[in-house]
Amino acid sequence: MECIFCGKENTAKSIEHIVSESLGNTVYLMERSRVCDECNRRFGKFEREALSSTIFLMERARMGIPNKKGNAAQGQLGGFGIQGNKDLVKNLVTLTGLKEEDIVDWKPESQTFTLKLPTFEKNEVAVSKTLLKIGLEALFTSKKQVYKKYDFKELRQFLDNTNQAEWPLVVSAPAHGKFESIPINYHKFELAKTRCHLLYQEADQQTLLFRFSYGGIAMTINLLGRDLNWLEHYQAPAGHETIYPAHFRAKLTRLLAQRD
Ligand SMILES: [Zn+2]
Numbered sequence: 001m002e003c004i005f006c007g008k009e010n011t012a013k014s015i016e017h018i019v020s021e022s023l024g025n026t027v028y029l030m031e032r033s034r035v036c037d038e039c040n041r042r043f044g045k046f047e048r049e050a051l052s053s054t055i056f057l058m059e060r061a062r063m064g065i066p067n068k069k070g071n072a073a074q075g076q077l078g079g080f081g082i083q084g085n086k087d088l089v090k091n092l093v094t095l096t097g098l099k100e101e102d103i104v105d106w107k108p109e110s111q112t113f114t115l116k117l118p119t120f121e122k123n124e125v126a127v128s129k130t131l132l133k134i135g136l137e138a139l140f141t142s143k144k145q146v147y148k149k150y151d152f153k154e155l156r157q158f159l160d161n162t163n164q165a166e167w168p169l170v171v172s173a174p175a176h177g178k179f180e181s182i183p184i185n186y187h188k189f190e191l192a193k194t195r196c197h198l199l200y201q202e203a204d205q206q207t208l209l210f211r212f213s214y215g216g217i218a219m220t221i222n223l224l225g226r227d228l229n230w231l232e233h234y235q236a237p238a239g240h241e242t243i244y245p246a247h248f249r250a251k252l253t254r255l256l257a258q259r260d
Contacts (some may be wrong), residue, residue, distance in 0.1 A: 001033035005156055010036040016138040018137045020082035020130075022051050022073070023214060024065040024194035027188045030137055043133055049126035055083050055171075056127075057121045059215035065089035065093055065194060079117035119171055128167040129159055131221045138182040138198050139223075146200065154225045166245050168231060169221040173242040177201050178232040179211050199260050203230060228252050256260070 052075035061084030072084035113212035179199035
């Protein structure tokens with residue numbers, strides 16, 4: 001079989017999970033030998049980083065999703081240590097490294113405060129790569145006609161490290177336009193059990209959006225390239241703070257100013 005990423009003929013026997021096992025997926029898998037061992041190994045590195053040092057870690061811990069070895073999610077996010085319950089009980093997360101300045105809006109009468117968790121700890125590249133990998137594998141598996149319509153050269157060159165320039169994404173902003181599910185029937189149903197949804201939207205020739213939501217977070221990325229045009233729709237009231245990595249916000253503001 002031909003690897004869908006590097007094109008090499010291979011007979012890899014390993015099982016490629018479209019959505020990582022550590023996010024609770026055991027059923028949505030790639031056809032054998034469609035991802036070669038070399039690509040699979042490379043993907044493992046950024047997937048591990050994305051799942052253990054970003055907001056995904058918090059969601060895995062909160063939902064009691066075990067890792068491949070059956071243990072609770074554990075890792076570091078910003079200055080916080082995050083550990084899910086060892087018996088995988090939902091909504092029991094142990095947080096260490098909490099400092100006084102992290103406690104905002106303390107209300108003694110109701111004993112509540114707001115804790116702002118960082119989304120990334122300089123791991124945006126690992127997250128972009130993980131989303132692009134999931135998006136392409138899902139389309140190949142469940143929406144072949146959409147997969148065949150586009151050229152994913154830029155995506156492949158990012159994943160094989162030929163071009164390492166950062167790739168923008170939007171975090172937890174409301175969806176703009178109409179999205180449809182990539183997986184259908186059984187796969188869609190099983191993934192929904194961990195509040196995992198894979199959606200796509202064909203916007204224009206340069207924009208094929210992939211929206212990945214998991215628990216309380218949602219991320220949107222353009223599978224076709226680093227083009228910023230589509231991002232104007234995701235402008236938050238105070239600016240572009242839903243767009244990552246942060247330097248794309250200034251770039252987008254300039255781009256929109258030129259257009260006016
Ligand atoms: Zn490959």
